[in-house]
Amino acid sequence: MLEQYIPPEIWTHDAESGGKWASINRPVSGATHEKTLPIGEHALQLYSMGTPNGQKITIMLEELLALGKDAQYDAHMIKIGEGDQFSSGFVTINPNSKIPVLVDSSYATPLPVFESASILVYLAEKFDVLLPKDIVKRAQVMNWLFWLHGSAPYLGGGFGHFYSYAPEKFEYAIDRFTMEIKRQLDVLDKQLANNEFIAGDELSIADIATWPWYGNLVLGELYSAKEFLQAEDYTHVQRWAKAMLARPAFQRGRIVNKTWGEAWEQLENRHNAEDIDKVLALQPK
Numbered sequence: 001m002l003e004q005y006i007p008p009e010i011w012t013h014d015a016e017s018g019g020k021w022a023s024i025n026r027p028v029s030g031a032t033h034e035k036t037l038p039i040g041e042h043a044l045q046l047y048s049m050g051t052p053n054g055q056k057i058t059i060m061l062e063e064l065l066a067l068g069k070d071a072q073y074d075a076h077m078i079k080i081g082e083g084d085q086f087s088s089g090f091v092t093i094n095p096n097s098k099i100p101v102l103v104d105s106s107y108a109t110p111l112p113v114f115e116s117a118s119i120l121v122y123l124a125e126k127f128d129v130l131l132p133k134d135i136v137k138r139a140q141v142m143n144w145l146f147w148l149h150g151s152a153p154y155l156g157g158g159f160g161h162f163y164s165y166a167p168e169k170f171e172y173a174i175d176r177f178t179m180e181i182k183r184q185l186d187v188l189d190k191q192l193a194n195n196e197f198i199a200g201d202e203l204s205i206a207d208i209a210t211w212p213w214y215g216n217l218v219l220g221e222l223y224s225a226k227e228f229l230q231a232e233d234y235t236h237v238q239r240w241a242k243a244m245l246a247r248p249a250f251q252r253g254r255i256v257n258k259t260w261g262e263a264w265e266q267l268e269n270r271h272n273a274e275d276i277d278k279v280l281a282l283q284p285k
């Protein structure tokens, strides 16, 4: 029998509640300290960390560069475990204090763009790629982009939180979110059984948004849950996840603003292409 928790009349914040992110979670928004953000030399400044939401944007920027677009960028590490997202500089560009944030300084007043899906759409429109103009094809990309944006919080905030980060393993929560994640993987698997890419026969921002979450998950790079979820069973997701990872832009983008994993997959800050080349050169052949 579970010990019953009876919610009090009024909730109060227990800073000692435990769990991996307890020290940075607060029930209020806003800055905790004064600090300005670093600014590099390119028009596009990214403030991020190489979590799945961060990887979406660095993979997108690398795909743009691979397509020959003028999308050079500086990517500055925001250490969310140390509370960098609560600096006055960061809160000014995103009042929601979450990475990633892109600042486009090619306007008289630099434009901050936050929410990863909004950044992907912004970049796709700015550079005129990876989001079809045709209204039917565009709607299909938007369907899957919004599907990802609605679904991934169940994977990160739900399954990942309770399977990996919570101070105790709660069977009810792990069951509930495992059921939902397996259902989502089945949705994706059926879509990819009939389509080479998520939204049809062309690479789009839907693939770039989805791979860092569900691609990493089935390849065993997220929460070490590959076996628990029987991820090999989702053969079409596996096929797609590996095909995406074979793309040089995915290999480049996934390592940016990352300070964990193997030495050849860690690059704290990125200012030019050579920064990535040097790290990838460390990969054993």
Ligand SMILES: N[C@@H](CCC(=O)N[C@@H](CS)C(=O)NCC(=O)O)C(=O)O
Pocket (backbone or CB within 6 Å): 024, 051, 052, 053, 054, 080, 085, 097, 098, 099, 100, 114, 115, 116, 117
């Ligand atoms: N819906 C947001 C989610 C962003 C998000 O949750 N970012 C996490 C890292 S993956 C973060 O910054 N967490 C810091 C915090 O919660 O304080 C997006 O897609 O951009």
